Amino acid sequence: MNKTVCDADDAIRDLSDGASILMGGFGLCGIPENLIKALVRKGARDLTVISNNAGVSDYGIGLLLKARQVRKMVATYVGENDLFEQQFLSGELDVELVPQGTFAERIRAAGAGIPAFFTPTGFGTSVAEGKETREWNGRWCVLETAITADFAFVKAHRGDALGNLVYRRTTRNFNPMMATAGRVTIAEVEHLVPPGDIDPDVVHTPGIFVQRIFQGRDYEKRIEQRTTRPARGC
Numbered sequence: 001m002n003k004t005v006c007d008a009d010d011a012i013r014d015l016s017d018g019a020s021i022l023m024g025g026f027g028l029c030g031i032p033e034n035l036i037k038a039l040v041r042k043g044a045r046d047l048t049v050i051s052n053n054a055g056v057s058d059y060g061i062g063l064l065l066k067a068r069q070v071r072k073m074v075a076t077y078v079g080e081n082d083l084f085e086q087q088f089l090s091g092e093l094d095v096e097l098v099p100q101g102t103f104a105e106r107i108r109a110a111g112a113g114i115p116a117f118f119t120p121t122g123f124g125t126s127v128a129e130g131k132e133t134r135e136w137n138g139r140w141c142v143l144e145t146a147i148t149a150d151f152a153f154v155k156a157h158r159g160d161a162l163g164n165l166v167y168r169r170t171t172r173n174f175n176p177m178m179a180t181a182g183r184v185t186i187a188e189v190e191h192l193v194p195p196g197d198i199d200p201d202v203v204h205t206p207g208i209f210v211q212r213i214f215q216g217r218d219y220e221k222r223i224e225q226r227t228t229r230p231a232r233g234c
Contacts (some may be wrong), residue, residue: 152182
């Protein structure tokens with residue numbers, strides 16, 4: 001089954017106001033650049049964005065925040081985005097902060113069909129407020145629910161028309177698990193190849209999890225914080 005679509009705009013044709021979206025990436029590495037820009041062009045509002053972090057103020061999810069399209073963010077770390085901070089402190093943006101390991105497991109659980117699980121992380125803190133707690137083997141744990149969404153936006157290095165995906169290095173962060181947890185998973189890839197060109201043994205996300213795929217373009221691959229060391233003298 002050929003799952004290719006023309007471009008990012010075509011891929012999100014049925015995304016409407018109020019949608020929830022899982023967005024892959026860590027910092028600015030492995031983010032779905034084309035899909036985010038298409039979402040800005042589309043202008044869908046009141047979105048719930050579920051991502052490890054909120055990008056920076058002028059790129060990534062920051063573009064959606066700048067356009068006032070995001071109603072709620074579910075994330076683990078947001079310290080690099082001044083715009084996010086302003087909207088949160090003003091009450092414009094609803095925020096749910098989740099411990100990073102719990103965040104990853106909640107998404108993985110959704111993809112595995114597990115509705116909830118107990119974890120010791122967060123017990124005795126504000127993270128546990130309003131949640132069921134239970135003692136297991138002498139250790140108190142918090143019940144956490146799985147995270148799913150209407151859409152999952154992922155970015156891969158290679159993909160084929162059947163939706164099989166291969167990620168490259170650090171981009172294999174939240175992308176693989178998010179691809180399994182969206183009701184509609186859309187993949188943008190740097191290299192779209194014919195079926196059979198990808199060795200089955202190197203596939204990270206099988207095509208069964210992907211509904212739409214397209215060839216991305218004009219990737220900037222920005223560096224969130226560039227750190228260099230002084231050049232050594234001769």
